Amino acid sequence: MEVRELCGIIRDVGRSCEDGSVIVEFGRLFERYVTISNKVVGVLLRARRQGLVRFQGEMLWQGRDDQVVITLLP
Template sequence: MGSNSQSNNLTEHEVPATAQFNDDTAACIVSVKGMKDNWQKWSVEHQEYQKNNPFSHNTRPDVVVPQRGQGDYGRPLQGSMTEQRGKDAHKHISKEVQELCDVIRDIDQQRDSVGDVIAVEFGKLFEHYVTISNKLVGLLLRARKQKLVHFEGEMLWQGRDDHVLITLLQ
């Protein structure tokens, strides 16, 4: 008996692109029906996907593509993986911004400042924060957009802006 390269438990439909050899006749049998079924299944799924794709020429006329200015314009489909990844990223960045605010508070407490204003110089914050993350400037911009911190200037640069005061607003 010759050795069979395919498992005997598989049917010809489960192995569509490979050949099976019959030990007795040594004939090559290719499952064309299995390949045809798989191709047809893929074709139907792809056509349905293209009907929902706003950039495809095969869109359904009843699919409403959001226009600029509408609430869902530029947003992923509800319940999609893209929407979930966006929510996860937003949570992660919000956590990092909160950690940045905590670091600013800690540095201010070490400074023994008098008064209610919590502030730190950018150079001091950069020296302390460089061991935590390499995204300090981006996080500061995000925190300013959320009105958590205030600093002068549009962008902060290491060395040039080391004496710029960053004030914690909340």
């Protein structure tokens, strides 16, 4: 449920690409998602394990990784 909700938020706040993917910077996603849940990083990691999103690095940290691009895969 949380992973599905996260993907919906990425679609809402992100930018669509020609290949059908949607991209959003971690900082923007964190600002939006934190009002819903403080578990955004854990949910992102689960979504990546399920093959739904892609991003660089093993762990994302608010502030340090705000510019990291999260890609919601088509």
